[in-house]
Structures are given as C-alpha cells and as structure tokens.
Amino acid sequence: MIKTKCSVCGKSVFRYPSEIRETEIYYCSRSCRAIAMKGNGNTNYGKHHSKEAIEKIKARRSLQVGNKGPGYKGQIVKICSIGGVR
Numbered sequence: 001m002i003k004t005k006c007s008v009c010g011k012s013v014f015r016y017p018s019e020i021r022e023t024e025i026y027y028c029s030r031s032c033r034a035i036a037m038k039g040n041g042n043t044n045y046g047k048h049h050s051k052e053a054i055e056k057i058k059a060r061r062s063l064q065v066g067n068k069g070p071g072y073k074g075q076i077v078k079i080c081s082i083g084g085v086r
C-alpha cells in the first residue's frame, strides 16, 4: 500500500500502487469527497454563462429544430399502430 493524503482534510490515505495516478486526487472518506465536490471543488462553481454564451447556445439549439436536426432522415417513418415499425 502506498500512503497518500486526503486532499480535503490531509489525513493519510492508503492506496494500492495500481490505484495511484499522479494527477489523481484522493479522499479519506466519502464525506471528504462530498466536501470537495461542493464549492470550489466543483469546476463549474461560481461560473456563469455570459449573456453572449447563452445567446450562442440558444442559436445552436434553434438550428437543430426540424429538418436541420441531426436526427432528421429526410423522410417520415411510418409506424403501424399494430405491428410497429414496418
């Protein structure tokens, strides 16, 4: 077992060598992990879409409506009410 540190409380955490990755962050317990996920631990914390970004997202969405959407096959698939797709 290799000794690492809980990145929340600093407590020693033991991990198998196979579980060790340099970039990995370790937690001693689930509750520490939960703390890390809250607030600053969450990469989206404090970030908000700017008005510009929201407009871009809306524009992209509207492009995908109807025949411009990625699911559009160019024809209507007829579905029989009894036998399903023919």
Ligand SMILES: [Zn+2]
Pocket: 006, 007, 008, 009, 010, 011, 027, 028, 029, 032
């Ligand atoms: Zn901890």
